[in-house]
Amino acid sequence: MNSRITIIEDNEKIREGFAAVVESSGRYDVVSQYSNCEDAISHLPEDSPDVVLMDIGLPGMSGLEGTTRIKKRLPGCIIIIITVMEDSEKVFQSLCAGAGGYIVKNSNVEEIVRSIDEALAGGAPMSLQIAKMVVQSFNRSNDSPLSARETEVLQGIAQGKSYTKIATELFVSKDTVRSHIKNIYQKLAVNSKSEALKIAGNKKWINKQW
Amino acid sequence: MNSRITIIEDNEKIREGFAAVVESSGRYDVVSQYSNCEDAISHLPEDSPDVVLMDIGLPGMSGLEGTTRIKKRLPGCIIIIITVMEDSEKVFQSLCAGAGGYIVKNSNVEEIVRSIDEALAGGAPMSLQIAKMVVQSFNRSNDSPLSARETEVLQGIAQGKSYTKIATELFVSKDTVRSHIKNIYQKLAVNSKSEALKIAGNKKWINKQW
């Protein structure tokens, strides 16, 4: 049976262009097209797409948010982001949201169809250009105001460890850890763990590692 | 001035092969070669390399661990992983550790030199094959024992939020969040935040995102 495809893209020309290309292959059925995520999500059960071609810059809910929501309802659904060249952070976030690949808007017919084939086969369709962006988004910035020790402590916080646990692992007293925390909070102008993690995480001062 | 390069690789033939290739370009100086990370790290200050070519499967300290340590001491140093085709998890972890690129062991002369050029220019040298692995490593496994709601709650924990904060954000009471936590702990057979995060993180049941 043919794979079911849903297209979400606000530019009508581009959307119908993609639809035509996909249909032309004969192996895919475009079951629906939407110009925004909200509409698409409300029709998810009927459409039950195998693949979603998703634009990132959409009116209303962003493609990022949409990807997360769709993945939540249809975990098996593969979402391929349609994009012009954007910043590496967006690409990274899309992957975090559950995107299965990236194709650029001005791809030719064969590339598009091949991307969908690849995605269904379990591969990750994307250009080397985009892949490199992902890698670059890993690079931690080195202009952190936090000292080495403070970074270690915050890293522990990021892993949900208690002050006591962190102290044990760093071979220092609990009060020392508390001192570092106080300094961290002062430097970042916050007063809670979650706030500190949010800004240190966004600025890549810590490894949000797994 | 030529860029300073250090090579860490336990196989002597491969190591010297790389050295010869790099030297042959004339634009790079191989300032040192080591067969393990420990030796390399103890000579870091004198060597002060701009680029490190690092094997992943090393005796003693792994290339992953070594990458982390070197990055800590020389944040500006670019570390390129030399590898045979490995699992996507290793590739992902290397990038987390601070690797700036990936080249495969049987690359030819031009590829190697070009990779180093690319790395120094700020790009991320890697094959499309490897890039795809990175992307694949983002895919969350869907065999989680946690329910959708429980996953949301644990996600909040991962961001360092308090039960109260999570409750507010999910529009439920604090006790509901506590109920979910209790169930999570039982399912994962743990009894603390950090333990739950560790196993849920490792198995990719949650997005460690920011």
Add this chain to the structure above:
DNA sequence: CAGGCCTCACCCAAATTGGGGGATTTTTAA
């Protein structure tokens, strides 16, 4: 020598956490 960094201590009060018990409703699956 000033300033940052790392270390540690003590005080305090509020909040959080983990564990126990139970209850209801809705959804899902057998």
Add this chain to the structure above:
DNA sequence: TTAAAAATCCCCCAATTTGGGTGAGGCCTG
């Protein structure tokens, strides 16, 4: 249809954690 699972909420309890304050000694670097 019936049982299990999920989601919601309530109460109790005690230990721990957290955030904030103040102070202080040693070390290293510019």
